[in-house]
Amino acid sequence: MAAANVAEVDLAVVGAGLSGCSLIGRFHQLQSNLNIALIEAGRGPGGRAASRRRRDQSGWLLDHGAPGFALKNPPSKGMEELLSALQSAGVLERNKRPVLSLDAEAALSATTSPEACPEGGWWHGVPCMARICEELLDGAGSAQVRRHFETRVRWLERRNDDWLLENEDRSWSLKAQKLVLSGTLLAHPRSLKMLAWDDVPLRSAVAKGVDIDLDAVLSQLQRMRTEVRWNLMVDLGVPDLKGDVFPAQIWLSEAAKARWKVERLVFQPQRDGRWGLVVHGLDSGEAITPQSQARLLAQEQQRLVSLLPELLKSSSGLSAALNEAKPLGVMRWGASRPLNHPLHPELQWCPKSEVGFCGDWIEGPGFGTAEGAIRSGVDLAEQLHADR
Ligand SMILES: Cc1cc2nc3c(=O)[nH]c(=O)nc-3n(C[C@H](O)[C@H](O)[C@H](O)COP(=O)(O)OP(=O)(O)OC[C@H]3O[C@@H](n4cnc5c(N)ncnc54)[C@H](O)[C@@H]3O)c2cc1C
Structure with missing residues (x-):
């Protein structure tokens, strides 16, 4: 049973990542007067473009998800x-800052691969990615x-058209139209x-057959697969790089990825002269459940920490930076990116049930990336604003 005096809004947006915040930011630019509630499971905005703070170190900010993004397509x-x-x-x-490449012998070179050097370059938040959503x-x-x-929203119910x-x-x-x-x-x-939920909340809220658009969304989503990431965070202190400079990112070649199960290393300056490092670890394929999670996190931390000297051996400066390195734990991204079966933009809004979707899982330019997430939020805001 819901609590008695439930707060009511015109629109509830679940999720304060780039897409949810772009939706809200675009509503604001369109001078919409919708009364909105934003609900987010995390401590602050950002989602997969969030930045990790440290309770023991004020000013410490580390982009432990997306460290930046490309804008490859002409914007609307x-x-x-x-x-x-x-x-x-x-x-x-x-x-x-430079973006480098690392081959299967751990040799570093200037990179030209399209994923590491996207057309139009890399864009990032200042001083960190979360700042984009905050703004x-x-x-x-x-x-x-x-x-x-x-x-964290767990239960959804459709009651009297609310x-x-x-x-x-x-x-x-919370009640929302x-x-x-x-x-x-x-x-x-x-x-x-x-x-360990025993139902898909949106499916339970609207029974099959009531809204054919929503049925299409749910059946499409069912087929979508996502990629898991294990990101090790490291405090490098204030290292003496012996004349070298920290690159923004080091991308592993395909052969190097296969050898070490690491996608890239990301270096981030801190306000006080220290540096942070995030090692983007690829998945081993073992199922993540509430029971296996703690063991898998410890296993990945040990694996990624032990790989670092080998990965950075060809640069004396970067190797020296590991002397003071202090691991800060591993962030598990259970669904770091959608891989397939994007949702068709026509299904972004289901008018009958008054429910909509945005995120990097919507079909279109930038699918599976921050660019697609921002675009989907902007597009949905414009559609809902025009439909009023
Ligand atoms: C490790 C990593 C590296 C990446 N690298 C890049 C890159 O180099 N370039 C690039 O373009 N993209 C990259 N991405 C992808 C990029 O981060 C995403 O495409 C983008 O941030 C997605 O934004 P979103 O708003 O669609 O989703 P999200 O950021 O996932 O936002 C959804 C939000 O909803 C919240 N939420 C979900 N369910 C509930 C609930 N029931 N109740 C309350 N809150 C809820 C979540 O907590 C989350 O904050 C990377 C992602 C990861 C994880």
Whole structure:
């Protein structure tokens, strides 16, 4: 049973990643007067483009998910306006540090591979990726957008043409006329195994056959596979690089990825002169369940820490940087990127059930990347604004 006096909003947006925040940022640019609630399981905005802080070290910021992104496709007018506003606010800029490549003998060279050197270059948040989402929300203001962090929606119900959202123990609830899901957690069967849920919440909320668009969304999603990542975070202190400079990223060649099961190394300067390193570890394929997770995290930390001297052996400066290295744990990304079966943009909004979707899993330019996530949020905001 839901609590009595449930708060009511026009629109509930689940997820404060790049797509959910772009949706809200674009609504603000369109001068929408929708009363919005944003619900996010994490401590702050960012999602897979979030930045890790440390309770023991003020000022420490490490991009432990996406460290940046490419803008490879011509932007729509809306996307252009959103990105320009972020650039003008000084929170989005083009990367100027080198990006290197590492081969299967651990030799470093300037890279030309399209994934490491995308057309148009790399863009990143300033001083960290989470700042992009923060800026999008700050622009909208807290009066128009009520934020609920550290709140994971578990239960969805469609009642008298409204949506009812509740957390796991039903101590928090919210009523909304319209609902947007920016992540797939409430709609994809992966949550069954990963979180030991016994139903897919969106499926339970609207029975099969009631809304054919929604049925199409759920059946499409069922087939979508995602990639797992294990990202080791390291504090490198203030290393003496012996004349070398830290690259922004080191991408492993295909043969090197196969040998070490690592995708890339990302180096990030800290305000006080220290450096952070994130090692993007590829998956071993073992199923992640509430029971296996702790063991897998420890296993990956040990594996990735022990690989570092070998990976950096060809640069005396970078090797020396490992002398003071302090591992800060591993972040597991259960669904770091969607790999296939994108959702057709025509299904981004299901009018009958008044539920919509945005995220990097929507079909179109930038599918599976930050660019696609931003685009999908902008497009959905424009569609909903025009439909009013
Ligand atoms: C390790 C890693 C490296 C990457 N590298 C790159 C890169 O180099 N270039 C690039 O373009 N992209 C990269 N990506 C992908 C990029 O980060 C994503 O495409 C983008 O951030 C997705 O944004 P989103 O809003 O679609 O989803 P998300 O960021 O996942 O946002 C969804 C949000 O919804 C929240 N949420 C979900 N369900 C619930 C619920 N039930 N209740 C409350 N909150 C909920 C989640 O906590 C999350 O914050 C990388 C991703 C990872 C993980």
